[in-house]
Amino acid sequence: MEKIIVQGGQRLSGSVRIEGAKNAVLPVITASILAGKGTSHLYDVPALADVYTISEVLRNLNAEIEYDGKTHIKVNAEGPLSTEAPFEFVSKMRASFLVMGPLLAREGHARIALPGGCAIGSRPIDQHLKGFEAMGAKVEIGSGYIEAKVDGRLQGGKVYLDFPSVGATENIMMAASMAEGTTIIENAAEEPEIVCLATYINAMGGKVRGAGTGTIRIDGVEELTAAEHTIIPDRIEAGTFMAAAAITGGNVLIENVLPEHLRPVISKMGEMGIQIEEEGTGVRVIGPEKLKAVDIKTMPHPGFPTDMQAQMMALMLGAEGNSVITETVFENRFMHVEEFRRMNGNIKIEGRTAIVNGPVSLQGAEVASTDLRAGAALVLTGLVAEGHTRVTELKHIDRGYVSFTEKLKALGADIERVNDAEPAVAKKKSEVIK
Ligand SMILES: CC(=O)N[C@H]1[C@@H](OP(=O)(O)OP(=O)(O)OC[C@H]2O[C@@H](n3ccc(=O)[nH]c3=O)[C@H](O)[C@@H]2O)O[C@H](CO)[C@@H](O)[C@@H]1O
C-alpha cells in the first residue's frame, strides 16, 4: 500500500512554485472540444491524475489530445465526436460531466453516466440540467445515464441558478457559447476558474460577458476555433502550502500566486496571527509562535472556499482557543474529523458546524485521506505531530497535488512516500517455501 510518512517537528523554509489550477484546467480541457477547427494549445497544465482522466474522456469522444506530461496540452477536435461518456470515467472524476455542455453545443446530443455522490456530499446535477432545458434540450434519465438531445442548435435562454454552482455555470456557459441567440445565467458562480474558462471561450471566438459576476451574458456564435490559453495558478494548492508554512512556524515564499484570488484565505490566516506579504509574483508566509483561534464559514466565491476548509481545520487544532467552522457548500464535508481525532484532535460536530478546541498536543497516527483536501490536511497535521504520521489513500491527493511530497521535502519537511507492498521477488520466495 502506498503511504506518505511524515515525522513532525521541522519548520519549513525556502520557496515553492504553484501549478496551474486543477479546477480551471478541467473545464478548459472540456471546452476545447467546442472548437470545430484547429488545435488548441493549453499552457500551465498541472500533471495531475485528473488531467489524465479528462484526457482519456476526450480521447474516448474521438478528440486528439497530446500532453507532454509537464505543462502543455494540445487538443484537436475537428472530426465528428462520439457523444457518450461511460461510467468508468465519470465515476473516477465528477468533472467528466462537464463534457455534456460542449457535446450538446457541437453535436446536439450527449449521453453521460450519472455522476452520483462522493465522500463530500450527494452532489446533484439538477442545475446543469435546468440550464440545458432552458436552452431547448430534452433531458431523460434512465439506466444510470443522462441523455440530452436537441433538434438543430440550442436556443439562447434565461437561467436562474438556485445556488451559484461552479459546475452548472461552466456547463451552461459552454453550451450557450454556440447556441442560437443570447443566454443569461443569473445567480452564476463568480469563482476565478469561471473567468479563466470565459477567457478561453472568448479566445476561441465566443462572446461571454460578465464572468466573475453573478450575471453572465453569452451571445451564441455559429462556430468556435481552437486557441491558445494559459491556466490560472491554483489558489487551493497555494492556500495549502500557505497553511503548511504557517502550521510549522516556518517562512516560505509561495511563488506563482494571484493574491486577489486568495483574499478570504489571506484574511482569515491574518486573523490567526500568520504574517502574509506579497513579494514579486508570490506571497511570503511567516508562521507565528502561537496561532490564534478563528471562525470560518465556507461560501461560494468571494466567500471562504470549501476546498480550504480541511487545511484550516489542521491549523485550528494547534490554535489557542475554540474555532468554529460552518460548512455551507457541501452537506458532508467533515469526514476528515474522525482522522484528526486519531491524531488527538479535539473536535465536536453539530450538524454543519465543527467546533475545534485548541491547542492540543498532536500525535502521529495511521490515517486515511477521505478526499483530496482531507489528505493534504492530514499531511499538514503530520508536519507538527509528535512521532510518525502515516497517510494512506493517496489516490485522492494525486487528483489535486503535483509532487506534494517532493515539494514539502524541498521545503525541509521530514517526509517520504513509500510503497510497502511486499516486493515481487520476496513474494515469489515465500510462495516457493509454501
Ligand atoms: C472540478 C471543480 O471545479 N470542483 C469544484 C467545484 O465543484 P462543483 O462544480 O461540483 O461544485 P458546485 O459549485 O456545483 O456545488 C456546490 C453545491 O451545489 C450543489 N449543487 C450543484 C449542482 C447542482 O446541479 N445542484 C446542486 O445542488 C452541490 O451538491 C453542492 O452542495 O466547486 C466546488 C465548490 O466551490 C469545489 O469544492 C470543487 O473543488
Ligand SMILES: C=C(OP(=O)(O)O)C(=O)O
Ligand atoms: C472537491 C474538489 O474537487 P472535485 O470537485 O473535483 O471533487 C476539490 O478540489 O477539493
